[in-house]
Amino acid sequence: MDISSVLQGGYQHPLSRSWQARRSLTKGMLMYPIFITDDPDAYVDIPTLPGQARWGVNRLEGFIGPLVKKGLKSVILFGVPLNCEKDGSGTPADDPNGPVILAIMKLRSLYPDLYIATDVCLCEYTSHGHCGILHADGTINSEPSAARIAEVALSYAKAGAHCVAPSDMMDGRIKAIKRALIDGGFGNKCTLMSYSAKFASALYGPFRDAAGSAPSFGDRKCYQLPPTAKGLARRAIQRDMAEGADIIMVKPALPYLDIIADAAALAPDHPLACYQVSGEYAMVVAGARAGVYDLRTMAFETTESMIRAGCTLILSYFTPQFLDWLDE
Numbered sequence: 001m002d003i004s005s006v007l008q009g010g011y012q013h014p015l016s017r018s019w020q021a022r023r024s025l026t027k028g029m030l031m032y033p034i035f036i037t038d039d040p041d042a043y044v045d046i047p048t049l050p051g052q053a054r055w056g057v058n059r060l061e062g063f064i065g066p067l068v069k070k071g072l073k074s075v076i077l078f079g080v081p082l083n084c085e086k087d088g089s090g091t092p093a094d095d096p097n098g099p100v101i102l103a104i105m106k107l108r109s110l111y112p113d114l115y116i117a118t119d120v121c122l123c124e125y126t127s128h129g130h131c132g133i134l135h136a137d138g139t140i141n142s143e144p145s146a147a148r149i150a151e152v153a154l155s156y157a158k159a160g161a162h163c164v165a166p167s168d169m170m171d172g173r174i175k176a177i178k179r180a181l182i183d184g185g186f187g188n189k190c191t192l193m194s195y196s197a198k199f200a201s202a203l204y205g206p207f208r209d210a211a212g213s214a215p216s217f218g219d220r221k222c223y224q225l226p227p228t229a230k231g232l233a234r235r236a237i238q239r240d241m242a243e244g245a246d247i248i249m250v251k252p253a254l255p256y257l258d259i260i261a262d263a264a265a266l267a268p269d270h271p272l273a274c275y276q277v278s279g280e281y282a283m284v285v286a287g288a289r290a291g292v293y294d295l296r297t298m299a300f301e302t303t304e305s306m307i308r309a310g311c312t313l314i315l316s317y318f319t320p321q322f323l324d325w326l327d328e
């Protein structure tokens with residue numbers, strides 16, 4: 001065979017195969033999404049998100065403690081308020097006795113080295129289930145939405161969150177949150193991770209079951225990006241960098257690897273996150289259960305594809321399993 005034809009000599013051994021990766025998955029690259037509900041003793045399985053549950057604050061030590069021992073480095077908290085009065089501006093979002101604020105304080109005191117991010121949005125707390133404040137005609141009222149989201153983000157920073165991550169997709173919220181953090185004395189104490197390129201995806205179904213955050217009317221297409229919108233995604237990433245985001249995120253992940261690659265090129269000096277969302281996780285698990293592939297092999301293949309596309313941080317429901325798999 002011709003010299004220029006032979007590649008296989010370069011990857012004939014497991015070690016030389018590992019050298020083909022520019023970067024490999026490590027425990028520090030994984031952020032684990034967890035659902036905190038307002039019944040402090042709750043442990044409720046989420047049927048559409050196999051292996052994941054809603055946890056009460058009193059259950060966190062039993063749940064997170066063993067994972068920290070295995071090398072868990074960070075979590076992102078989602079509030080699931082079930083026993084509160086929801087309203088038009090999402091008042092329960094920053095209730096000092098709400099599940100997210102209580103969980104931040106609890107985790108900070110139990111695990112001083114654990115990095116705690118909080119999702120920031122209003123949909124779990126509004127009576128209409130939309131991610132912002134609405135005009136009477138049901139359309140988004142951008143300025144009060146950004147202001148309210150900034151207020152909620154600051155309350156999480158004050159409770160001790162290392163990172164606030166707005167997933168609402170309101171215009172102007174990154175600037176509003178950064179301003180609120182700086183003015184509140186948290187400019188240098190709290191990271192701002194923007195869900196910048198968040199698409200209106202069919203893959204959020206299990207999450208909306210888990211969080212009880214499906215909109216009561218309409219959909220989210222006027223604020224989440226159209227799945228076809230490569231240009232808007234690029235503009236959103238550039239805008240959020242200019243408005244002060246510390247970390248850029250692309251979501252969902254696997255169907256949007258081209259957007260991840262674009263983001264890596266547009267934001268080479270920022271950490272780049274992607275979110276393997278609830279429906280992606282459920283798809284991988286369902287395929288494995290149907291005998292289509294081996295779960296672990298597929299979990300690695302999808303995650304390593306995101307890293308290859310340019311991610312440095314992955315929000316993943318597979319995090320507990322990876323903590324075991326990466327030790328094997």
Ligand SMILES: NCc1[nH]cc(CCC(=O)O)c1CC(=O)O
Nearest residue numbers: 121167168203204207277278279
């Ligand atoms: N702002 C709500 C929110 N924050 C994170 C997710 C999705 C996460 C997942 O599917 O795992 C969603 C759902 C949505 O926008 O409808």
Ligand SMILES: [Zn+2]
Nearest residue numbers: 121122123131
């Ligand atoms: Zn929302």
Ligand SMILES: [Zn+2]
Nearest residue numbers: 119120121167
């Ligand atoms: Zn959210």
